[in-house]
Amino acid sequence: MPDAVYQFSGILPVLRPRSCVRIPLVNKSRPFFLIFLSLLLFVSLGFSETSRALIELEERDRPVLKDSPWGQYWRFAPLGKISNILVVVHGTVEENQKAADLAGQFINRWMEYARSEHLLVLSPAFDKLDYQGPYGGYRGLFGRKCGADEFVNNLVDLYRSCVKNDSGRFLLYGHSAGGQFAGRYLVRHPNRLGAVVLSAPGRYAFPDPNVPWPYGMGRIKRTMKWSKMDIHQIDIQPDPEGWLKAACVPVSVVVGEKDLEPQPARPGQKGKNRVEIASHWIKDMRDLARKNGKSPNLRSVIVHGAGHSSTALTPACQKEMSSIMKKDKKTPGKSDPAP
Numbered sequence: 001m002p003d004a005v006y007q008f009s010g011i012l013p014v015l016r017p018r019s020c021v022r023i024p025l026v027n028k029s030r031p032f033f034l035i036f037l038s039l040l041l042f043v044s045l046g047f048s049e050t051s052r053a054l055i056e057l058e059e060r061d062r063p064v065l066k067d068s069p070w071g072q073y074w075r076f077a078p079l080g081k082i083s084n085i086l087v088v089v090h091g092t093v094e095e096n097q098k099a100a101d102l103a104g105q106f107i108n109r110w111m112e113y114a115r116s117e118h119l120l121v122l123s124p125a126f127d128k129l130d131y132q133g134p135y136g137g138y139r140g141l142f143g144r145k146c147g148a149d150e151f152v153n154n155l156v157d158l159y160r161s162c163v164k165n166d167s168g169r170f171l172l173y174g175h176s177a178g179g180q181f182a183g184r185y186l187v188r189h190p191n192r193l194g195a196v197v198l199s200a201p202g203r204y205a206f207p208d209p210n211v212p213w214p215y216g217m218g219r220i221k222r223t224m225k226w227s228k229m230d231i232h233q234i235d236i237q238p239d240p241e242g243w244l245k246a247a248c249v250p251v252s253v254v255v256g257e258k259d260l261e262p263q264p265a266r267p268g269q270k271g272k273n274r275v276e277i278a279s280h281w282i283k284d285m286r287d288l289a290r291k292n293g294k295s296p297n298l299r300s301v302i303v304h305g306a307g308h309s310s311t312a313l314t315p316a317c318q319k320e321m322s323s324i325m326k327k328d329k330k331t332p333g334k335s336d337p338a339p
Contacts, residue, residue: 002302008314019111029097055162055273060130064106065100066160070151071130072100074107076114076121079127081117082163084194085156085170089178090123092308093132106175109311119171120154120162124148128182131227139180140214141188142234147184158194161264162221169194171325173317174312175214175310176200182213183281188238195324197291197317198253200274200308202263204281207243207288211268217243233291247289252299252320253278254313256306274308 063076087109090102103125114121126138131148138148154168159183167211172193174182179201186196208216217238224232254279260273270280281296301320306312 002300003300004320006301006303006319007305020149020277028097032159045242060140063104063111065104068155068161070124070146071117071127072123072125073102073155074100074103074123074125076107076111078115078118081118082120083164084120084325085159086114086121087123087152087170087172088123088254089172089174089181091127091174091176091178093126093128096144098125100132106178106310109314109317113321117322119162120159122159123176124151124155126151134218134224135222136177136180136203136214139177141181141184142224144232146228148181151187153189154191171195171321172198173321174199174201175313175317176202176308177230180196184248186251187217187242187246190242193249194328195321196249196251197320197324198251198278199310199313199317200255200259200275200278201253202277203266203269204277204279205238205243206268206270207240207247208268208286209240213238215266215268243285243288244292244294247285247296247298248294250297250324252301252317252324253282254301254303254317254320256308256313257302258302258307261308275302 004070024116055075059075059081062076063074066073066075081176088106090099090106093099093102103123103279107121107123110121111245113119126132126148131138131142133142133144135142137143141147143151160166169192172182172185172195174180176199179198180203183198183201184191184205192333203215205214206216209218212218212220213236214220217240219235219237221235224234226232255278256274257275262272263269263274265275269277271277282300286296292330299320301316303313303316
C-alpha cells in the first residue's frame with residue numbers, strides 16, 4: 001500500500017512565458033549606481049561568502065541557459081535570499097530533440113515552486129554525445145568525458161556559496177530516466193542529499209550485492225564503447241554502506257496510478273511495471289535499514305488518474321518536497337552535513 005495518494009485533477013499548471021519574468025537591465029551608463037546596487041544586493045541576498053558563481057541581477061527570476069566544462073545546464077535563481085539548491089533532472093531525450101530544450105521544459109515546471117521556497121534550481125542537460133551512452137548513460141551515472149554524477153557535484157559546488165546557511169545537503173528531483181539517475185545518485189552520494197523525490201523511474205539500484213551496478217550494489221567491470229574512438233574500461237565497486245545511508249535520507253517515490261506499461265527485464269528488478277517495481281525497491285530499502293537497526297525514511301506516493309507524465313506528477317512531487325523540507329526544519333541537526 002502507498003503511504004500517500006493524490007488525485008490528478010487533469011488541470012495542468014499554467015506557466016508564465018519568459019517575457020513576463022524578465023527584469024529590465026540596469027543602465028550601464030551609470031557605473032557608480034551599478035556598483036552601489038551590486039554591493040547592496042550582495043548584502044541583502046545573504047551570500048555567505050564571495051561566490052564563485054555570482055548571479056547577476058538581470059539573470060535572476062528567469063531561466064538562463066549556461067555553459068560549463070561538463071556540459072550545458074539551466075539555472076533559475078529567484079529574487080531575494082536562496083535557502084537551498086534544487087537539482088532537476090530531465091527524462092529521456094527523444095529523437096530530434098535537444099537535451100538543453102528538454103531540460104528547459106523541466107526547469108519551467110519548477111520555477112513558481114522555486115520562487116515560493118527560495119530555491120536555486122539547476123537542471124543539467126545530459127546530451128546524447130556525452131551522456132546518452134552504453135548501459136543507460138547518465139541513468140547509471142555514466143558519461144563520456146566525466147560521470148553524470150560528477151557533472152551534478154561540480155554544479156552544486158559551484159553555487160554552494162550562494163546559499164544562506166548552507167547545510168551541505170541539496171535537494172534532488174528526477175523524472176523517468178532522470179528518476180533513475182536520481183535513485184542511483186542517492187545510493188552513491190547519500191551524504192550530499194537533504195531530500196530526494198523520484199518521479200516514476202523504471203529501474204533502480206536494488207540493495208542486492210549479487211546484482212551488478214547499475215541495477216544492484218555489485219561490482220561491474222565492462223568495456224564502455226561510446227563511439228569508435230571513445231572506448232573506456234570501467235571497474236566500479238559501489239560501497240554497500242551507501243544504500244544503508246540512502247535508506248535514511250528523506251525520499252519520496254511518486255508514480256501515476258495508470259503507469260502500468262510493462263518494463264523491459266533487467267537484472268535484479270522486481271515487478272512488471274513502474275508501480276510494482278517502485279513498491280519492491282522501497283520494501284527492500286526499508287528492510288535493509290531495519291536489519292541494520294536504522295529507521296527508514298522512504299515514502300510511496302500514488303497519484304490517482306495519472307500515467308507516466310512528468311507534468312501530471314509534478315504537483316505531487318512538489319508537495320512531497322515541501323513536506324520533507326517542513327519536517328527537516330522542525331528537526332534541526334537531524335542530518336550531519338556533507339564533508
